[in-house]
Amino acid sequence: MLERIDMEAVTKAWTHVRGNLRRSAGQRLFDQWLKPVVLIEDSTVDAVRLGLPSAFMTQWVRNHYSERMLLEFRAVLPDVQSVTIETLSEEPKRVLTAEPTAPAITPGERPLFDPRFTFDRFVIDTTNRVACNAAMAVAEPGPPRFSPLYLHSGTGQGKTHLMHALGQAFLEANPQATAIYVTAERFMFDFVQALRNKDTHAFKTRLRSVDLLMIDDLQFIGGKDATQEEFFHTVNEFMSSGKRLVIAADRAPQALEGFEPRLAGRLGSGLVADIKPAELELRRAIVERKLEDMPAVDMPAEVIDLLAARITSNVRELEGALNRLVAYANLSNETITIDFATVTLGEVLRSAQRRITIDEIQRAVSAHFEVKQIDLISERRAVAIARPRQIAMYLAKRLTTRSLPEIGRKFGNRDHSTVIHAVKRIEDLRGKDVEIDGAVRSLMRTLEG
Structure with missing residues (x-):
């Protein structure tokens, strides 16, 4: 009886896991690699066994999804200790691996290219x-x-x-x-x-x-x-x-x-x-393109900007950070916000970040808006000064690891609540004001260059 209950629980969990995988991977990737995965009948809540029809598909899914599947199952069944991915049966190989003893290649034979890479x-x-x-x-x-x-x-x-x-x-x-x-x-x-x-x-x-x-x-x-x-x-x-x-x-x-x-x-x-390193606008476009394959994912523009601005080493790490953020949000049933992204990707963001200083930000902002750098830390409240100051605070929060009180001190010993207000104000304006959004994007490019 216990074994039957185990199997019922695992089967129910597998249905949930498959649904999450379909949403996060996108239909094309899911159909190509994950849809053929089946639950093996003697699985238990301790050890889940999944099967695929070929050794090549088994290896690919192991390499790309074994850890993710374990996390998915544990989110539903905390007692799951392992998820193994096995080959159910052999079939004629379709992958050209350049084996020395392999037979001659015949017309129409195909390597199994990664369907994501088109x-x-x-x-x-x-x-x-x-x-x-x-x-x-x-x-x-x-x-x-x-x-x-x-x-x-x-x-x-x-x-x-x-x-x-x-x-x-x-x-x-x-x-x-x-x-x-x-x-x-x-x-x-x-x-x-x-x-x-x-x-x-x-x-x-x-x-x-x-x-x-x-x-x-x-x-x-x-x-x-x-x-x-x-x-x-x-x-x-x-x-x-x-x-x-x-x-x-x-x-x-x-x-x-x-x-x-x-x-x-x-x-x-x-x-x-x-191929030169991807610049800021390309990195942002890459994140947006990947999100098109994740229609169920709602990611705010400021989170996209965070990923694009802070993960600059290479595109592969950028995509990995995006996948991790989406996976953690799904597994924890959380909404993706700037705070959630910062916490989830904290170590990734810290290790990937180029050391941009607040002084650099202030110089770039003063040059862009043609104001004196000293005005950014002054008490002047005219819009021509206050708006660039808010943008500089916003960039300091997004592009550095400085705390809110530290940022406030760099802007004329202002309180951290002033920095919070500035960040929220610029986030709001970026969604309404094309000129403000363009200025922020331009400054990010300048600072990263």
Whole structure:
């Protein structure tokens, strides 16, 4: 009887968890990865077991959702100790992993690209436009306009997104084509295994027979002479045959450490496109684009501004912070406010924040509004002074870790309640006054630059 009660409780909890996952992940992502997840019948309130039809899907869901699922279940059933994600049964593999012993690739075979990473979900501005347009051009039917395409940027700026988008668009436009996406580390591992098994011919044939080859994180084979030699010949093969080759790394070809000059030269002979760090407006646009896939999430503009202004290191961390904030709000049944975001993301915001000082803010505001910096800390109450002062206080609260009393002291020893009033006033005006909102955005860009 106890076992049946357990299963009934877990089943009810699973229904609730699935609903939360659908709302937070968005319909497309949910349908692709999470909808196939099933509850295994011998689950208990101590140990929940979930199943998926393939090993690849199992691994993906484990990597991206295992912790989230545990938190979701515990929110409904506090006694849940573990959530395991298992493969129910084997099915024919659809992922091209460049295994040395794998059979030849046949037309129509597809890598299982991440469905979140498409061109229409890639937010474009001046920092990444050339790279995105180049990726779109490579995906077009017909002879490639250039090969190789070499993408480079710091971590988490969108290289992998563009490669997945390119691969999906290319295969949609060329139904009979074949493609492989592989990391440089996997390329090296498979090559070494092929050497040990004395089966390099199968390794070479599998990689070089495809119409599109994409290799990510190339910097990891720096100093690996044998792997670089094989990679050099692969590059030459694709260039001489006029096929598509796309490479991504964290720096330009000439700056790669431990690479032979002839290989760096080959990589730079196609189109080299860099992706610069996302600026404030792009970061804000990215958050807004992600929220479009979360229609049930109500996020105030000031919270979006907080994320965009404070998490500046890379886009991946920005998206991670957004996902964490939404997940915690769902799990705690809380409304997302500026205070909730500050508490939930406290450590993330502190570690990601560039040290902007109140003095810097005051100088920027005085220059923008053409007032004297000393006026911002004076007793003058004319609107021409009071409004810039309130904006400066607002920015000090949003862009620094200073407490309200500390901010008040920096503005002529004002009380912390004056700072609270200023922050609320500017938040209200930003939703009504286009000029005020534009001024705040402009100042944020200036201060972050």
